[in-house]
Amino acid sequence: MQDGASLSNEEIRDLVRPDHVHRRAYVDPAIFDLELERIFGRLWIYVAHESQLKKPGDFVRTSLAGNEVLITRDEAGQIRALYNRCPHRGARICMVDHGSSRLFSCPYHAWVFRPDGSLATVPHRKSYPANFDLDDPQNHMQPAGQVATYRGFVFANLAENPPPLAEHLGPMTEVIDNLVDRAPDGEVDLAEAGFILEYRGNWKLHMENAADIFHPSFVHNSSVSPARKAPPKASIIDQDQTREMMLANGFGIKEWEGIQLTGFAGGHSSMKSFYNSGVLVHEDADPVAVRYKAALDERLGPERAAAVLAMRGFNNIVYPNLILNAQYQQMRVVIPLAVDRTLVHIRCFRLKGAPEEIFHRAVRFLTTLGSPASMIFSDDVEMLERCQQGLVSRAGPWIDFSRGLDSDLRDDRGQVSGAASEMPMRVQFKAWVERMTAEAA
Amino acid sequence: MSTAEMARAVEAFILREARLLDRGEFEAWLELYAPQGIYWMPSQPHQTDPLGVPSIMYEDHAILSMRVQRLLEARALVLTPMPRTTHLVSNIEVEDTDGDEISAQAAFICVEHQGERQRMFSGRHAYQFARENGSLRIKMKRVDLLNCDGVHAPITIPL
Numbered sequence A: 001m002q003d004g005a006s007l008s009n010e011e012i013r014d015l016v017r018p019d020h021v022h023r024r025a026y027v028d029p030a031i032f033d034l035e036l037e038r039i040f041g042r043l044w045i046y047v048a049h050e051s052q053l054k055k056p057g058d059f060v061r062t063s064l065a066g067n068e069v070l071i072t073r074d075e076a077g078q079i080r081a082l083y084n085r086c087p088h089r090g091a092r093i094c095m096v097d098h099g100s101s102r103l104f105s106c107p108y109h110a111w112v113f114r115p116d117g118s119l120a121t122v123p124h125r126k127s128y129p130a131n132f133d134l135d136d137p138q139n140h141m142q143p144a145g146q147v148a149t150y151r152g153f154v155f156a157n158l159a160e161n162p163p164p165l166a167e168h169l170g171p172m173t174e175v176i177d178n179l180v181d182r183a184p185d186g187e188v189d190l191a192e193a194g195f196i197l198e199y200r201g202n203w204k205l206h207m208e209n210a211a212d213i214f215h216p217s218f219v220h221n222s223s224v225s226p227a228r229k230a231p232p233k234a235s236i237i238d239q240d241q242t243r244e245m246m247l248a249n250g251f252g253i254k255e256w257e258g259i260q261l262t263g264f265a266g267g268h269s270s271m272k273s274f275y276n277s278g279v280l281v282h283e284d285a286d287p288v289a290v291r292y293k294a295a296l297d298e299r300l301g302p303e304r305a306a307a308v309l310a311m312r313g314f315n316n317i318v319y320p321n322l323i324l325n326a327q328y329q330q331m332r333v334v335i336p337l338a339v340d341r342t343l344v345h346i347r348c349f350r351l352k353g354a355p356e357e358i359f360h361r362a363v364r365f366l367t368t369l370g371s372p373a374s375m376i377f378s379d380d381v382e383m384l385e386r387c388q389q390g391l392v393s394r395a396g397p398w399i400d401f402s403r404g405l406d407s408d409l410r411d412d413r414g415q416v417s418g419a420a421s422e423m424p425m426r427v428q429f430k431a432w433v434e435r436m437t438a439e440a441a
Numbered sequence B: 001m002s003t004a005e006m007a008r009a010v011e012a013f014i015l016r017e018a019r020l021l022d023r024g025e026f027e028a029w030l031e032l033y034a035p036q037g038i039y040w041m042p043s044q045p046h047q048t049d050p051l052g053v054p055s056i057m058y059e060d061h062a063i064l065s066m067r068v069q070r071l072l073e074a075r076a077l078v079l080t081p082m083p084r085t086t087h088l089v090s091n092i093e094v095e096d097t098d099g100d101e102i103s104a105q106a107a108f109i110c111v112e113h114q115g116e117r118q119r120m121f122s123g124r125h126a127y128q129f130a131r132e133n134g135s136l137r138i139k140m141k142r143v144d145l146l147n148c149d150g151v152h153a154p155i156t157i158p159l
């Protein structure tokens, strides 16, 4: 069945073994449709950050389970998710990615909506039937599920009765906490500009790659090697940050074994102790870091501040499609377009109350790692596309993710392993099977 | 040097840069940049801030030389097979030809071929030159891609 017909739960379960997954999970459009319905259509999906929605009328346009949606703040201050479609004849209403507007007017026949989706006016009211009612929800921009926030992060959920957001996030709330706690003012702002990359591959490939700490030694060799040959501290614009970041992928066995991966129920995972030298907050007497630490000490007290800064997670995966790096204030949102096409939105945050240079370093981090011209990420993208190209071939249908299977441990929070383990991928596929075969909530 | 001579020299310089990139002579290309020279490809139209707003590239000589090294080692996955390019530069206008500060603008199209794929980039260049011992060096090259804030695939060969 590769022609768009739905799969039975039995067939879905048969695709995933403890140490292997069938290639169909990446190439079958029928599976992709089911993922939109059962994963992106039922889980809490990150859609916006509250710093983009400061006042009534502020909005962002994004994608939710294959639909274009507007996330708005309404007149009452509540955040809403609305399908970006006119209930009259179906036209797309908003054509920009973000902005502020107290009224959304459909350009076709000029129905005008409020930021909560309700219909404010229609021109030539008398030509509509007598029973045409502005207050009839059928005539409103349709709500795209429910919205909930956790410390500024806005999530939407299309399910009827979703579990509370905090339950879905589980231990991943710690990552969001850590990001926000790093701000001396206790708040972060999403930087307005970022990057959008498209790759010709399945969305899961990126989620797996972000939790794969085995590949950098091979894939990123081409940036490690030039960085090793380059003299230190030669750059006049970035305090050597680019070179250090390129070098950081060239770790040896010792660093490798120091990296700890933790996998959680629900498909989440975290990665500790990578890029340890402190690309943003240098360990040595960096005057910017000193000012930043002082500001943080003042707010949290030295002990708490030290604990906040000591939490060094690199890529933290919030299943299914959010990747957060609190230590360097980075975020990626993975948006599936088709079974073999994916967008990656790459953004960074400003720690409010921190010296401006800390933000500049986060921006530099974003550029070095996430720009389309990145000397690092471009090679990841190439690998994701090559995987997709390889998976199209029907030969040998099973993909192996067994590495570390025998050595993974459990602790009280989840599954723990060393960097060489493919445990995060197994954890993601465990959640995948659960979600793909679950009854609608 | 007369204004007309200077304009011709700038034009020849810009065309030479395009040729060096097309031929993969990246070390010679880097020589065109002053030691303090900067290559800037903003991510936003009309971007003025290179530090607080991310750029597709904002690189000085030291960072560019790592990029050149990576291009020359030619073992990056994304550079396999090595892309081939045609950099077409036109509409060159040279400004302020008196004194040591010279600037120029141009429009460009770059066609890149790699493997099964051919792509096209386009936009505008803005150059600031310094004159050192009679020869020109780039102090700043700004590349405003038409789709700078759009959806991108990896960009490898400088534009």
Ligand code: FES
Pocket: A086, A087, A088, A089, A090, A091, A106, A107, A108, A109, A110, A111
């Ligand atoms: S389609 Fe929107 S008003 Fe007619």
Ligand SMILES: [Fe+2]
Pocket: A215, A216, A219, A220, A376, A377, A380
């Ligand atoms: Fe990578």
